[in-house]
Amino acid sequence: MLTQNTPPKLLDQVRDRIRVKHYSIRTEKLYVQWIKRFILFNGKRHPLEMGEAEVEAFLTHLAVEGHVSASTQNQALSALLFLYKEVLLVDLPWLDNVVRAKQPQRLPSVLTRTEVGAVLARMSGVHGLMANLLYGTGMRLMECVRLRVKDVDFERGEILIRDGKGAKDRVTMLPQSLATVLQDHLRQRRVLFDDDTRVGKASVYLPDALERKYPHAATEWAWQYLFPSGSFSRDPRSGVERRHHIDEKLLQRAMKKAVRASGMTKLATPHTLRHSFATHLLDSGYDIRTVQELLGHKDVQTTMIYTHVLNKGGKGVVGPLDRL
Structure with missing residues (x-):
């Protein structure tokens, strides 16, 4: 003892x-x-x-x-x-x-618009909605998983991403094509919240400072996870049993099945949708600074890597063989 x-x-x-x-x-x-x-x-x-x-x-x-x-x-x-x-x-x-290992400089894997469409067409339900959000907003996987009800603003057509990489907040667009689907999802989510409230398990995790500042926020609708877990689990820190957000591995597995079903030979994960979002925006003529802001990159050099993806073989040069 x-x-x-x-x-x-x-x-x-x-x-x-x-x-x-x-x-x-x-x-x-x-x-x-x-x-x-x-x-x-x-x-x-x-x-x-x-x-x-x-x-x-x-x-x-x-x-x-x-x-x-x-x-x-x-x-x-x-x-x-x-x-x-x-x-x-x-x-x-x-x-x-102590010397850190040198990170290899690799170009991100990017899908074409046709390939993205083929993958998304083979995903449905909550996983399909989340995958569409990843491609439509450029969010990281965990940023999508951790979304709360209050983070979606239908009137302004925006999604507020809180505490992203580097503990930074940012705003990205809410794709209008997903607005109705997302509203339907929220109605179903509200039913689950009401059921949890009746059994006294509507509490969700809040960071320590927020939990002290707003002691009743954890059981309010606005703070609920947009994509909840299908069951209750025990918080490893506080020991409180509650409904956490969905396990990101479920989305990863669903996308892996969709990629395989599409017959695609490329390796693609949920993060590939973020890469594709950035590349397709640049290809549509949006400036690099706008894309940088939407992605939440601290340095524009990080965003610049997508300009290399846009260059078709040999930096966009048409070789002499193709001119014969």
Whole structure:
């Protein structure tokens, strides 16, 4: 039994620090997993007993033995940097010298308008609506999954995306072709909300600051998830049983089936619809800054990659063979 003076375990300290900094539950799980793997890799030694050599050896092991991607390797490094700097409060010079894996520069996979139509035609119900929203708005997968009722403004024809990547809010368009379908969906969603209210389970997750500021907001219609889970689950942080948003894996699987059914040979995921949205806007003549704003890119250079996708083989040059 723990006494009052017993310090919390290391991984509990990591969780506590992550929650103080308001990181997402996904980041918490990933960081804890990587730190645990790092400790086990080094024979359960305490991180304070280790240093640059052990970190480099672990990252090398991930790349050579684990064959992980550069992004995964960098994710592991970020977790270890968080451990040393934020939890153990160790300011070691070698932390800033650890080299991050170089990210390969690859062009995004993009579908043609015909291919997008073929995939969307094979998706129906909630998954079909979500896929249409991804292509029609340029949202990221999790931005769509986390939409709340209040984020959709039918009168202005807008969708407000809150707390997107980089904790930024932005506004994107609400496709008029989806307005009626979305309103029908909301009517069905309201019935589910009313049923949950009757059994006292209409509460939804709110960030800590909002939950304290608006104590009754969690059970209000406006804060309900637009795309709810089909069942109740227990919040891993608070322990409260409630209805969370839909599992994004369900949409990923539905799209995978649709792509396969269309006979397409390209690899396409829900994120491919975002890439296609950006490319097709540029192809229609919209300027790069407008597309940057709709996508929520911090740097226009990130958006510029879609201009490379628009260039047809050899940067749009018609080769001599085709001129014969």
